[in-house]
Amino acid sequence: MKKYLIARCSSVGQKLDSQIAELKKAHPDHDELITGFRSSVSAKNKAELQRYIDMCDEGDSLVFLRLSRVSRSLTQSLWFFAAAEKKKINVILVKEKIDFSTPAGRFQAHMMMVFYQYQKEIQLENAREGRRHAESKKDFKGWGKPSSLSDKRVKAIRKARHEKNRTLKDIAEEYGISVSYAHRLTNDEKRKQYNEAHKARQREKYAEAN
Secondary structure, three states: OOEEEEEEEOOOOOOOHHHHHHHHHHOOOOOEEEEEEOOOOOHHHHHHHHHHHHHOOOOOEEEEOOHHHOOOOHHHHHHHHHHHHHOOOEEEEOOOOEEOOOHHHHHHHHHHHHHHHHHHHHHHHHHHHHHHHHHOOOOOOOOOOOOOOOHHHHHHHHHHHHOOOOOHHHHHHHHOOOHHHHHHHHOHHHHHHHHHHHHHHHHHHHOOOO
């Protein structure tokens, strides 16, 4: 029977050092450490949880630092723990001191999942209210990092492309921007595709996986 330590954060900008140290301290007898970065409510997170289950044999253990490192979606969490129980894989949550091999541990985890889901829904609703308020202002110019290019320079870039037929590479080198950014600035369809792709990534990030 193997014991896997699972250290995870939502994005690559976050550090795993302290999480790994706590996991190793709590379970020095582990067989393998697995690290990763995945939003804890996305569809891709569900696929990652399935990967953990698939790599385990009956009697193996998956050790997470806390419940939120598994998922913040009630539906997804219930699915994961049911799948682990069906395969007879033990799940251990270090911070909450919960061991799914016991009935009391499973009961505690189910109660905590309800609170995590409630907390997540409140956070998302507050974020939606903030976005709606910001978007209602007359001076609202859209989300994302503001462009470092002035309107005058953007017009010059578009003119260079459409009126002077300069290549995207030449424009990018002159203005110190990437070729892909120059393409978006000079091609309305490309910019629309990029914006739609960005919105899709955001929806995936916050969508609850069924």
